[in-house]
Amino acid sequence: MSEPLELSKKYQHMVTQCSRCGFCRAVCPIFDITKNWATNAGGKMVLIKEIIDGKIEPSEGIVKSLLRCTTCMNCTTNCPSGVDPPEVIRATRKDMVNLGYDNMFKAMSDAIAKTGNIYGEEEKYDWGHKNERASYILFVGCVGTYREEESVEETINLLDILGVKFTMIDEVCCSGVLEDVGYQAHEELARHNINEFHRTGAKALITTCPYCYRVFKNHPFYKELNLELKHITQFLAEHDFKVKTDKKVTYHDPCDLGRHEGIYEEPRQIIRKIAPNFVEPERTREHAMCCGAGGGFRGSSPKESITIARTRLRKIMEETGAEILLTECPSCLHNFRNAKLRKWNIEIYNITEFIGKLYKEMDVRENVAA
Numbered sequence: 001m002s003e004p005l006e007l008s009k010k011y012q013h014m015v016t017q018c019s020r021c022g023f024c025r026a027v028c029p030i031f032d033i034t035k036n037w038a039t040n041a042g043g044k045m046v047l048i049k050e051i052i053d054g055k056i057e058p059s060e061g062i063v064k065s066l067l068r069c070t071t072c073m074n075c076t077t078n079c080p081s082g083v084d085p086p087e088v089i090r091a092t093r094k095d096m097v098n099l100g101y102d103n104m105f106k107a108m109s110d111a112i113a114k115t116g117n118i119y120g121e122e123e124k125y126d127w128g129h130k131n132e133r134a135s136y137i138l139f140v141g142c143v144g145t146y147r148e149e150e151s152v153e154e155t156i157n158l159l160d161i162l163g164v165k166f167t168m169i170d171e172v173c174c175s176g177v178l179e180d181v182g183y184q185a186h187e188e189l190a191r192h193n194i195n196e197f198h199r200t201g202a203k204a205l206i207t208t209c210p211y212c213y214r215v216f217k218n219h220p221f222y223k224e225l226n227l228e229l230k231h232i233t234q235f236l237a238e239h240d241f242k243v244k245t246d247k248k249v250t251y252h253d254p255c256d257l258g259r260h261e262g263i264y265e266e267p268r269q270i271i272r273k274i275a276p277n278f279v280e281p282e283r284t285r286e287h288a289m290c291c292g293a294g295g296g297f298r299g300s301s302p303k304e305s306i307t308i309a310r311t312r313l314r315k316i317m318e319e320t321g322a323e324i325l326l327t328e329c330p331s332c333l334h335n336f337r338n339a340k341l342r343k344w345n346i347e348i349y350n351i352t353e354f355i356g357k358l359y360k361e362m363d364v365r366e367n368v369a370a
Contacts, residue, residue, distance in 0.1 A: 008052055008095050011088040015052065018045040018083045024075035029290040029308045030068055030297075039068050041075035041085035048092050063101045064300070066093050070308075071180055071295030073259040077286050086295070093182035105181040105296060113186055116172030117142045125149050127156055129168045136166040136235075137202045137227070139193075139216075141209030142173050143330035151333060151349070154356030155208060155232070161359050162239055166206070169196035174222075176215030181296040190221035197227060204228040206235050208352070210256035210263075210329050211294075217261070231257060232352055233328050237266040241274050243358035249275035250322035251351075252312070252336070253288035254329035267328055270351055274358065279320045289315075293331040309339035317346055326351045 024041040025031050031040035038047070047065060050056045071086040079085070097106075111120030124145050129138070138159065144152045159166055172192050175185040197205060205227040207213045213231045216222050251271055257263045264285045271278050283289050292298065292308025313336055316325060325348045327333055336348045349357070 008048060008088070008092045011091055012049075012052055014083050014085075014088050015045050015049045017081050018042060018079075018085075019081045020046070021080060023078055023080060024085070027074040027078050027287070027289070029070060029072060029074070029292055029312070030304065032289070033304065033307050033311060038065060041069075041079075041083075041089075044069065044089055045083070045085060048088060051092070058096060058099055058101065060101065063093075063096045066096065067181070067296060067300040068304075069295050070255070070290045070292060070297045072255040072290035074255075074287075074290060077259055090180055090182075094179075095182075097182035104300060105178070105183060108181075108299065109178050109183045109186075112173050112175055112178065112189065116189060116192075117146060118173055118177065119146050121146055127152065127168055129156070129166060130170065131200075132167040133201055134165040134167040135203055136164060137197055137200055137205045138166045138168050139171055139205060139207045139209070139212060140168075141171075141207065141212045141330060143334055144208055145171075147334050148330045148350075151330065151353040152208065154354075154360075155350065155352040158352050158356035158359065161356070167200050167202060169193070169200065171196065174212045174215040174219075176219055177211065177296070180294075181299075185215075185219065185221060187221050190219070194222065194224055197225070202227065204230060206230050206232050208232050208328075208330065208350070210254050210261065211331070214256055214260055231261075231263060231266075231328075233257070233263060233266040233270060236352065237269045241355055241358075243355065243362055244274050244276065245324070245354075245358060246277065247275070247323040248277045248279060248321060249324045249326060250279050250281055250316060250320040251284075252281070252291065252316065252325060252327040252332060253285055254327055254332045255288075255290050255294055256331075257329060258288060259286055267326075267351060270355075271326060274355055275324075279322060281316045282319045283315075291327075291332045291335045293335040298331070298335060305335060306339045309335040310341070312336075313339055313344070313346070313348075317344065322346060324349065324354065326354055328352065
């Protein structure tokens with residue numbers, strides 16, 4: 001059993017470094033709804049140590065337990081011992097796959113290889129702007145393309161209004177998400193995207209998905225990207241807008257954009273330009289609670305994932321009294337919208353989507369006045 005666990009053993013110093021202090025309980029989105037010690041980072045460190053030491057054998061139950069983590073990094077940010085539990089958990093998930101345990105994500109890996117997206121769907125909406133010569137490429141990712149099409153449409157509308165010359169490609173999944181759940185990213189898909197990027201002659205790549213941004217920036221498969229890379233909030237923070245809203249607006253920091261990449265100020269710069277009544281939740285920036293969508297958790301535990309999103313949304317409403325919740329992550333957007341109860345009087349948008357809608361409303365008002 002020792003050979004397949006070599007990857008986890010590389011992190012044995014982190015496992016033993018964990019002091020079992022319990023600080024991670026206060027910030028773990030799964031522990032927040034389960035109150036089960038085994039679901040938080042400290043509990044998983046104990047479990048992984050027992051596996052590495054050979055005191056317990058790997059099993060289907062352990063595989064499922066390891067999937068109960070959104071890899072949100074809130075535990076990492078708040079760990080007084082300097083441990084990075086998600087990194088250890090990802091490595092152990094890979095060990096379990098190498099041992100032959102199918103943790104239900106093999107089907108997703110196969111679907112990505114076959115169709116180029118995490119949902120295994122053959123048809124996708126044509127956003128236009130393809131094969132155009134432009135300075136910028138816009139990459140929207142799987143969730144935006146197949147689950148939050150309206151949000152993408154409004155984002156494209158906004159870029160058109162601002163006069164941004166951009167093109168889009170025949171994109172496929174960045175496939176980095178597979179490495180969160182124990183499988184290998186698909187190099188051939190990365191190669192396809194890179195070839196498509198370079199074919200456009202563009203100088204910069206803008207992505208609406210924080211996870212895709214992370215993969216393009218950090219994954220060795222994209223080391224030949226050779227493009228200036230910006231998340232769309234970084235790009236739009238440099239622009240001014242001719243629209244405003246009087247509604248009370250708040251913002252949820254996506255884990256992939258915030259804790260993973262440290263992008264906190266740019267979204268707020270944009271929001272302050274269009275929303276004078278901007279108010280922050282109590283847990284914000286590096287201390288923001290996860291929406292429950294990441295790390296494969298939405299796929300492995302959909303009901304609990306929605307419960308986490310609903311809990312976060314309820315607290316945001318109570319703390320801020322906001323009429324509008326903005327974020328800038330298609331996965332956060334999708335999870336919050338699925339979690340929202342009909343009786344809750346709050347609207348949920350990506351920042352770019354919301355600004356696009358404001359411009360559309362302004363056009364309607366001007367046409368009526370004319």
